[in-house]
Amino acid sequence: MTMESEFDRPEVQVPLPLPMLSPGPMSAMSPLPPPAKRSPDVWFEDGTIILEAEGVQFKVFRGILAANSTVFNDMLIVGSGAGDDEVDGCLVVRVYDDAVDLMHFLKALHHVGCRYYDPPETTSFTLIAAILRLSTKYNVDFLRRRALAHISSLYPTTLQDWEQRKDTAIEVFNARPFAVFQLAKETGHQALLPACMYLCADTVDINDILDGLPGIDGRHIELDWPDKRACIRGRQNLLLALRADVFGFLTGSLKIPNCASPPRCDGAKLRWLQSLEASLGNGCPGIFSIKFPWAQFRKAICDTCYVTSFNDSQHHRQAIWDTLPSYFDMPPWEELVKSS
Secondary structure, three states: OOOOOOOOOOOOOOOOOOOOOOOOOHHHOOOOOOOOEEEEEEEOOOOOEEEEEOOEEEEEOHHHHHHHOHHHHHHHHHOOOOOOOEEOOEEEEEOOOOHHHHHHHHHHHHOOOOOOOOOOOOOOHHHHHHHHHHHHHOOOHHHHHHHHHHHHOOOOOOHHHHHOOOHHHOOOOOOHHHHHHHHHHHHOOHHHHHHHHHHHHHHOOHHHHHHOEEOOOOOEEOOOHHHHHHHHHHHHHHHHHHHHHHOHHHHOOOOOOOOOOHHHHHHHHHHHHHHHHHHOOOOOOOOOOOOOOHHHHHHHOOHHHHHHHHHHHHHHHHHHHHOHHHHOOOOOHHHHHHHO
16 A cells, blocks of 8 residues: 655645724724613602613602512512612612603602592593503502503493593594504403494594504504404494394384384484484494484384384394494403403
8 A cells, every 4th residue: 555645645725814803983883872861750869779761760769669569579579680780879670661651650659649640630641551551560459450440431341331431531542442452452451452442443444444543652553454354344243233233223124013103204214214324424333422313303203113213222232232342353241351
């Protein structure tokens, strides 16, 4: 066997030199985060702990947080896990919340006795939503119940409460049903959803249901596609139920054999039906928002027709409310209330 000479071995290739790394301009390097700033709204000089969100620091009282929130109580006992920075001798705990939300929440928590959040005097949606969102997250039960009751007054679970709702109890804006719907899903308050979806179907133009609307802060709000489909299907089915059931006494679905004056009553019903169809021209169901002028209708028909029509309409209206969640592919009211 021929021995290989060392001079016959393949020459090891010299590797190409690595490119020189240029430090480049300072702007190409990862910038340091800007220093945190004090909140002008929530900064108690004698506070004992600092919460920081989105670069804004809030100096508050550890005891108030721990006494009202099981989450904060556990967090402060175990440790925040967010470093051990201190400012003014106070531990800085960083939380991942919207700074404006946290400001509203902390002011409501530290100004008890409804001095900061006083339903129904307080109507700001941003404030109410922030308190429901963070009182749910941090388990501050008295604030959560207060905010939930406030919002539930506009998005109730019973027809009786619906009849008593005051639309201005919370700041009015076009996308409000969308905003409350998303807030309810985020916080797990499922019982708000059917009335929210009904108002989406009843008060929002079909194009806005599809494309969304600007919220109170200018940010775009849009339902998810499954919710859009449920809203549009529910809208159509409610419109059918309105004509066939709630106003069946006008459309002929309700037969009244004991009418005292058929020609007169039938003629009156036809005229009222034409008026109803004109009012439904925008395609909104309006089952729970249309105010039918029963007093004027009573003057146009016989007593038998009036009593039978009124009772039948109210019966169907209640029955539709009782099954309202099903129109939007949701569980029954009982399940939604239990899960909230």
